[in-house]
Amino acid sequence: MGKVYLVGAGPGDPELITIKGLMCIQKADVILYDRLINEELLTYAKKEAELIFCGKLPGYHTMQQETINHFLVRHAKKGKIVVRLKGGDPFVFGRGGEEAEMLAKHGIDFEIVPGITSGIAAAAYAGIPVTHRDFSSSVAFITGHQRADSQEEIKWESLAKGIDTIAIYMGISNLPYIRDRLIKYGKAPSTPAAVIQWGTLYEQKTVTATLETIVEAVQQKQIENPSMIIIGEVVALREKIQWFEQLRFQASSFANEAF
Template sequence: MGKVYLVGAGPGDPELITVKGLTCIQKADVILYDRLVNEELLSYAKKDAELIFCGKLPGYHTMQQETINRFLIRHAKKGKIVVRLKGGDPFVFGRGGEEAEALANSGIDFEIVPGITSGIAAAAYAGIPVTHRDFSSSVAFVTGHKRDGSQEEIKWESLAKGIDTIAIYMGISNLPYIRDQLIKHGKAPSTPVAVIQWGTLYEQRTVTATLETIVEAVQQKRIENPSMIIIGEVVTLRDKIYWFERMLQPSVANEAL
């Protein structure tokens, strides 16, 4: 019997993968990787390793989750070392929990290798600390979309009134709804917001605005997925400490509106 490693590849910059994650890639017989995994990481795989793309696009799944689970189990039962390489962290909106359940139910040995999640890393690369003694003592990670046909699960009132910093994943298409719900449940329309596209990569772009004006700002700058949305007073610190975009493009780094 083989073994499966559920590995977080980090937010995009290949240098942000953990040492353990890189070691898993180097010894894997089979690697199943997602769309947002930097393919530079695959260059560390063995020459004879089998590479299987199973990434998902908005509205289109290259491989259904149930099929991914079956592949993991099938290859492990063949005695293979299998790496499931996922963008960010496997347990932060990465369906790693579902995959771990499937492996456990099938008696497959596995390990979880955490990765740096975009909610922290994209914000950091944009010069936004998600916590700060003067501005934020609480952070919430929130999914910006839900399963088709599901009931609303996000506790908007708790987010609006009880959380200092909100990091929203995969929320660009629902940004008008997110804005409306937060304002409706008590978040000030003047609350600072940043939207970070392609966080930690050379293509990174950041737009800042207020909760009231962020939808128009994103539309004007044509910001699309993959993007992180950061909401809270910590966003104001970007003007002082943004560093990555300044390093890459000094003249156009800050697209604040």
């Protein structure tokens, strides 16, 4: 019997993977990887390792979750070391819990290797701390997928009234709905908001506005997935401590001067 490692690849910058995660990639016989992992990480795999793409696009699944589970079980039962390489952290909106349940059901040995989730990393690279002693003592990580039921309404009310910083994954298409629900249940329209596209990568682009105006700002700047939405007073700190875009600008200026 082999073993499966459910590995968080981090938010995009390949240097942000953990040492343990990288070691798992290096020893894997089979790697099943998602769309949003940085494929530079696959260059650390053994030459003979089998690489299986199982990424998902909005509205289109290259490989169904049941098929992914089947591959994990099948290869492990062949005695192979299997790495399930997932963007961010495997237990934060990554279905890692479902995969771990399936492995446990089949008696397959496995380990969870946490990764840096985009809700923290993209915000940090945009100069936004999700907590701050003066502005935020609570943070919530939520999925932006819309559900029309009573529990959904209760959730938005709790978020609007009880959480200082809200980090929303996969929410671009539902941003108008998110804005309307938060304002409806008491979040001030003037609350600072940011949307970060391709967080931690060179292509990173950040748009800030208020909760009331963020939809228009995103449309104007043509921000698309993959993006993180951050809502809360901490967003205002970006004006003082943004560093990544400034670092990128300095690097670009230096390169231009060299030529």
